[in-house]
Amino acid sequence: MRKNDKVICNCCGRAIREEAAVPREEFLHVEKTWGYFSEKDGEKQEFDVCEACYDEWVQGFLIPAKIHEATELL
Numbered sequence: 821m822r823k824n825d826k827v828i829c830n831c832c833g834r835a836i837r838e839e840a841a842v843p844r845e846e847f848l849h850v851e852k853t854w855g856y857f858s859e860k861d862g863e864k865q866e867f868d869v870c871e872a873c874y875d876e877w878v879q880g881f882l883i884p885a886k887i888h889e890a891t892e893l894l
Contacts, residue, residue: 831873846871 827836827843837844848869854860869877878885 827868829870829873830867831869831877834870836868836870848874 825841826838827847827849828834829836829847836847848871849866850869851864851866853864854862
C-alpha cells in the first residue's frame with residue numbers, strides 16, 4: 821500500500837525503510853487484474869508485503885514455492 825509516497829506492508833502495517841525516498845529493504849509488490857472466469861472480473865488489486873510477512877505467508881503453502889539461485893550476468 822502506498823501512503824504519503826511510503827510503502828506500507830498490507831499484512832502488518834509496517835512502513836518499508838527508505839532513505840531519500842528509495843526503499844532500503846526488499847518487499848513484494850503484487851498487481852492482479854482479475855478476468856472473466858473470476859468473481860472479481862474487472863477488478864485490479866494490488867498490495868505490498870514486507871519480507872518478514874512474505875516468509876510467514878509462504879511457510880503456510882501446501883506446495884512450497886520454487887527457489888532458484890539468481891546470479892548476475894557478467
